[in-house]
Amino acid sequence: MEDLEILRPSFVTKVWGGTKLAKLKSISDETILPLGESWEISRHADGPSKLENGQSLDQLLEEVDLPYLVKFIDTTDNLSIQVHPGDEYAKRVEKSSGKTECWLILESGPNTGIYLGLKEGVTKERLEEALLQKEDISLLLQFHPVSRGDFFFVPAGAIHAIGRGVTLAEIQQSSGITYRVWDWNRQGIDGKPRELHISKALDVINFEATFNNLKTFKIKKGIFNQEQQRLVTHSDFNVDLYCQKSGETIRLDEVNERRLRSLVCLEGELECRSKGILSYESALLTSSGSYKVFCKGEGSSQNSIFIFIS
Numbered sequence: 001m002e003d004l005e006i007l008r009p010s011f012v013t014k015v016w017g018g019t020k021l022a023k024l025k026s027i028s029d030e031t032i033l034p035l036g037e038s039w040e041i042s043r044h045a046d047g048p049s050k051l052e053n054g055q056s057l058d059q060l061l062e063e064v065d066l067p068y069l070v071k072f073i074d075t076t077d078n079l080s081i082q083v084h085p086g087d088e089y090a091k092r093v094e095k096s097s098g099k100t101e102c103w104l105i106l107e108s109g110p111n112t113g114i115y116l117g118l119k120e121g122v123t124k125e126r127l128e129e130a131l132l133q134k135e136d137i138s139l140l141l142q143f144h145p146v147s148r149g150d151f152f153f154v155p156a157g158a159i160h161a162i163g164r165g166v167t168l169a170e171i172q173q174s175s176g177i178t179y180r181v182w183d184w185n186r187q188g189i190d191g192k193p194r195e196l197h198i199s200k201a202l203d204v205i206n207f208e209a210t211f212n213n214l215k216t217f218k219i220k221k222g223i224f225n226q227e228q229q230r231l232v233t234h235s236d237f238n239v240d241l242y243c244q245k246s247g248e249t250i251r252l253d254e255v256n257e258r259r260l261r262s263l264v265c266l267e268g269e270l271e272c273r274s275k276g277i278l279s280y281e282s283a284l285l286t287s288s289g290s291y292k293v294f295c296k297g298e299g300s301s302q303n304s305i306f307i308f309i310s
Contacts, residue, residue, distance in 0.1 A: 003287035004273040008054070009072075010047035012037040015189045018076035020167060024280045034076065040282035041070040041262050041309075046176045049282075060286055066260045067097070068237035068309060070282060071170045072106075079162045080183040080194065081115065081137050084175070085204040086156035093200070094177050098156045101172030102232050102239065104223065104307070105150040106266060109165030115141040116152060116160045117212035124207050127181075131198060137182040142212070149225065153218035153232055157206035169264060171309060173236045179204065224305055231307075240308045244295040248304075252291045255310035261285040268304030269296040277306075 011027070014036025021035045022028075039047035043057055043066045050056055057066070084099035091097070103114070115138055118127075122140045130137055141159060144152070146166060154160055159181060162168070179197035188194045206212070218232065224243050231239040242250055246268065255261065263272065263283045270277040271294040277283050285291055295304035 002273075002275075003285070004275055004283055004291070005051050005060070005286055006275060006277060006281060006283045007041060007049040008052060009049050009282070010039040010042060011035055012039065012047055013189065015186070015194075016075050016077035016079055016164070018074055020074045021072060024072075036073065036075065038072040038280075039069065040072060040264060041066070041068070041284065042174070044069055044174050044176055057284075060260065060284065064258055064260050066284075067174050069172050069174045070262065070264055070309065071172070072167070072280060073162065073170055074167045075162055075164050077164045077186075078138075078184055080180045081141065081159060081161040082178050082180050083159045083201050083205050084154075084156050085177055085179070085200070089204050090156075090175065090177050096177050097173050097175045097236075099173050099175040099177055100156045100234060100236075101154045101170055102218075103150075103152045103154065103162075104169045104231075104241070104266070105146045105148055105152075105166065106169060107148055107167040108146045111145070112165040113143050113145040113163045114152065114160065114166065115143055115163065116154065116217055117142045117158055118205075118207065120209060120212075122207070124202060124205070127205070127207075128202065131182065134185075138184075144219070147221075149222045151218070151220040151223050151231055153216075155216065157204055157211065158217070159201075159205050169266065169307065171232075171237055171239050171307070173234075181205075238310045240310070241305075242293075242308065243303060243305045246295055246302050246304065248295045250293045250295065252285070252293060252308050254289055257288050259310065261308065261310045263293065264307045264309070266305040266307065268306075270294065270304055270306055271296055 017036030
């Protein structure tokens with residue numbers, strides 16, 4: 001077993017997906033189109049990533065944990081309006097962990113954005129009424145225009161949807177529990193309406209005004225303009241962002257010896273333990289202690305941008 005393992009992701013077809021991720025990953029298999037998600041670092045049964053030799057991550061997880069999941073997401077249409085439960089509800093009802101997540105916006109088209117949080121004054125009764133009357137539920141949510149370098153923290157209980165024309169990196173708890181509230185009255189890939197989970201969604205949506213504010217969502221702009229920063233601290237994942245010039249070496253220190261750490265290259269090229277990691281590639285750091293990451297840049301890029309998850 002190597003002390004740094006570059007991973008093969010799982011690919012997930014979505015009705016709102018497209019072709020961009022396939023191009024970024026140099027994939028010619030059209031059967032996975034429209035491609036919406038690339039599960040980069042995952043032990044989840046719905047989309048497990050694998051080692052370069054094709055083996056599963058099971059051997060790595062015998063003594064350490066991987067409580068988080070990392071995805072690349074690309075949209076050509078809006079995702080469903082949805083919500084994820086917290087740990088207590090998910091364990092009691094779904095026998096699973098909850099799902100808190102965060103997003104780093106990598107690319108966005110004109111007039112693109114995300115829906116996150118309820119507008120002021122929207123109560124549970126008002127949302128129920130809107131669903132019963134088949135209203136456009138997006139009108140009850142806050143819309144945030146996005147651009148490259150934006151960051152959003154999405155705690156369990158926050159109603160949300162990623163809008164069309166957005167490419168992002170998502171770090172989340174290792175859970176697949178999603179409750180759809182509304183899906184824009186569209187058909188799924190199979191030509192049938194996708195299942196909604198309105199009762200459970202209403203159970204877990206946080207309607208408190210103090211929850212649905214900018215402070216809760218930790219919104220940041222221009223995150224790629226700062227060399228190093230901690231984006232979020234959570235019980236299941238810490239996310240550190242590095243934006244370094246080509247030729248620099250960064251030392252990543254031990255943080256949690258009971259949890260696997262990982263690297264996700266967003267731009268440029270990295271070298272770590274004699275292995276090269278290119279843009280949109282991910283790797284697990286499988287031994288304890290410090291790692292040194294050399295930032296090489298790639299092509300015309302003079303920077304290397306990566307996230308370190310611990």
